[in-house]
Amino acid sequence: MTITEKILARGAGLAEVKSGQLIEVQIDMALGNDITAPLAIDIVRSAGIKSVFDREKVALVPDHFVPNKDIKAATQVKILRDFAKEFGIVNYFELGEMGVEHALLPEKGLVLPGDIVIGADSHTCTYGALGAFATGVGSTDLAAAMITGKVWLKVPESMKFIFYGNRSPFVCGKDLILYTIGQIGVDGALYRAMEFTGEAIDNLPMADRFTMANMAIEAGGKNGIIAPDKATEAYVRGRSQRKHRFYASDKDATYVETIEYDVSKIEPQVAFPHLPSNTRGISVVGDVSIDQAVIGSCTNGRLEDLEIAAHVLRGRKVAPHVRLIVIPATPWIYRQAMHQGLFDIFLEAGGIISPPTCGPCLGGHMGILAKGERAIATTNRNFVGRMGHPESEVYLANPAVTAASAVLGRIGGPEELGIIPKD
Amino acid sequence: MKLTGKVWKFGDNIDTDVIIPARHLTTFDPKELARHCMEDADPSFAQKVKTGDIIVAGRNFGCGSSREHAPIALKGCGLSCVVARSFARIFFRNAFNMGLLIFECPEVVDAAEEGDTLEIDVASGKISIAGKGLSFAAQPIPPFMQELLRDGGLIPHIMKKVKTA
Numbered sequence: 088m089t090i091t092e093k094i095l096a097r098g099a100g101l102a103e104v105k106s107g108q109l110i111e112v113q114i115d116m117a118l119g120n121d122i123t124a125p126l127a128i129d130i131v132r133s134a135g136i137k138s139v140f141d142r143e144k145v146a147l148v149p150d151h152f153v154p155n156k157d158i159k160a161a162t163q164v165k166i167l168r169d170f171a172k173e174f175g176i177v178n179y180f181e182l183g184e185m186g187v188e189h190a191l192l193p194e195k196g197l198v199l200p201g202d203i204v205i206g207a208d209s210h211t212c213t214y215g216a217l218g219a220f221a222t223g224v225g226s227t228d229l230a231a232a233m234i235t236g237k238v239w240l241k242v243p244e245s246m247k248f249i250f251y252g253n254r255s256p257f258v259c260g261k262d263l264i265l266y267t268i269g270q271i272g273v274d275g276a277l278y279r280a281m282e283f284t285g286e287a288i289d290n291l292p293m294a295d296r297f298t299m300a301n302m303a304i305e306a307g308g309k310n311g312i313i314a315p316d317k318a319t320e321a322y323v324r325g326r327s328q329r330k331h332r333f334y335a336s337d338k339d340a341t342y343v344e345t346i347e348y349d350v351s352k353i354e355p356q357v358a359f360p361h362l363p364s365n366t367r368g369i370s371v372v373g374d375v376s377i378d379q380a381v382i383g384s385c386t387n388g389r390l391e392d393l394e395i396a397a398h399v400l401r402g403r404k405v406a407p408h409v410r411l412i413v414i415p416a417t418p419w420i421y422r423q424a425m426h427q428g429l430f431d432i433f434l435e436a437g438g439i440i441s442p443p444t445c446g447p448c449l450g451g452h453m454g455i456l457a458k459g460e461r462a463i464a465t466t467n468r469n470f471v472g473r474m475g476h477p478e479s480e481v482y483l484a485n486p487a488v489t490a491a492s493a494v495l496g497r498i499g500g501p502e503e504l505g506i507i508p509k510d
Numbered sequence: 511m512k513l514t515g516k517v518w519k520f521g522d523n524i525d526t527d528v529i530i531p532a533r534h535l536t537t538f539d540p541k542e543l544a545r546h547c548m549e550d551a552d553p554s555f556a557q558k559v560k561t562g563d564i565i566v567a568g569r570n571f572g573c574g575s576s577r578e579h580a581p582i583a584l585k586g587c588g589l590s591c592v593v594a595r596s597f598a599r600i601f602f603r604n605a606f607n608m609g610l611l612i613f614e615c616p617e618v619v620d621a622a623e624e625g626d627t628l629e630i631d632v633a634s635g636k637i638s639i640a641g642k643g644l645s646f647a648a649q650p651i652p653p654f655m656q657e658l659l660r661d662g663g664l665i666p667h668i669m670k671k672v673k674t675a
């Protein structure tokens with residue numbers, strides 16, 4: 088069996104599962120946010136249910152339109168707050184503790200290797216980086232899971248990606264996943280598990296692994312997954328009292344497809360509007376001027392992402408017409424970045440620092456684009472109107488390229504500024 | 511059950527930000543969501559569409575976010591069904607959970623034009639294009655999904671089980 092199949096078999100209480108099989112699994116965590124949970128809560132209440140299956144296994148994170156951007160957003164968040172209070176939900180995160188959900192849950196040790204996690208948010212697949220099975224569902228599924236602690240799933244076929252060779256300077260997890268999506272397309276892994284393997288993954292820091300698993304959905308995948316190892320062990324240590332379970336794929340596991348990439352041939356990638364699969368290497372981007380640069384989100388709002396952006400921005404100024412917005416994904420990251428002096432670097436460069444929020448990533452608030460404007464962002468989607476006006480444009484890139492572009496005023500890599508990678 | 515409706519055609523990868531842009535997600539009221547359905551692709555869509563109409567689209571319909579507001583907005587406009595070459599997986603789940611009928615049928619996507627009238631036999635998955643003498647067999651709905659539809663969606667389905675447990 089593959090790692091995905093093994094985790095699902097455990098959740099279903101079966102010795103073995105096969106792709107295509109319809110199973111019911113016990114979940115370890117169910118997640119909702121300020122967009123999707125109100126609907127789920129409405130369903131739970133209308134069904135006359137008075138308690139959730141397990142008060143510790145439901146996480147409610149109001150992160151999308153928070154700090155409440157308007158009266159409607161405030162009303163949505165209040166639905167979460169009231170429900171959490173009434174139903175005794177342990178993992179409700181109020182402003183001040185709240186961060187972008189997919190950065191927050193692993194940081195708090197609420198999702199662990201071997202877990203089965205469903206979330207009413209498509210980027211729930213992020214936790215696959217820990218060697219968990221995690222997938223996005225809708226609000227009705229979330230409601231059902233909050234009531235029963237179970238979810239129906241079809242065991243996905245697995246696709247194996249083998250990344251070998253050494254990464255070039257400034258190439259990170261974001262580039263590997265953008266490159267992959269560029270190769271297979273936005274439905275290249277439709278309904279499937281994407282298993283990332285190979286020496287280049289073994290050498291990849293956890294932050295980058297989260298970025299890769301995060302964007303599995305951008306290729307249509309049901310989940311992205313990386314077998315846990317020493318780096319995973321080091322990451323989860325001390326974060327939870329709960330026991331974690333390491334799984335690995337068998338040598339004779341079945342894959343519908345196996346694809347190999349030589350990462351030494353991959354340069355930093357930029358996804359052009361309006362699909363994440365519209366990727367080009369940084370060397371062939373051409374002259375694309377930008378109005379805004381956004382560093383943040385569940386894809387690249389972690390401390391390591393801010394560190395690399397600060398490395399590029401240190402002692403430099405953003406181009407006069409460019410607005411740079413930096414969004415640390417969680418309060419811990421925010422404070423850590425502040426202590427490390429990263430905020431000084433961003434502020435001296437002419438950027439601003441937003442409180443933790445999804446903000447402009449989905450065109451919610453904190454940096455919306457006008458008609459005809461262009462942004463480069465470390466986020467994960469560049470669909471039509473994603474960051475604002477339907478005639479605005481979003482280009483996706485890694486934090487180093489995004490920071491360098493803010494300085495250049497057009498899309499370009501750190502090497503154009505003569506920057507060498509740190510350590 | 512038989513459905514008859516006029517076709518609205520869309521291309522590949524119609525994402526949930528097109529179906530219902532995130533700026534309108536501060537509510538889950540079907541009427542309000544319906545007003546903004548598809549507005550970034552066609553600003554007047556919500557006014558033009560009539561009850562019973564059918565969307566015919568290309569590959570990967572509903573890709574992107576997990577927002578159930580997307581099937582709610584489509585249902586809210588009165589659309590009876592979406593026929594596509596393929597669906598993104600979360601949208602596929604949500605549609606069944608919400609009781610929005612969907613069919614995968616590449617042949618219909620190739621043959622149907624905007625303004626055509628489709629006749630759909632829900633049980634068998636047979637889809638005909640009126641006046642063109644063409645009919646096709648869509649992917650049948652998996653048995654478990656049929657059970658969901660029979661029970662009236664996921665919640666009634668699990669409530670039935672909760673009660674009998």
Ligand code: SF4
Nearest residue numbers: 187384385445448449
């Ligand atoms: S940061 Fe963006 S992609 Fe991530 S959860 Fe928030 S809105 Fe979704």
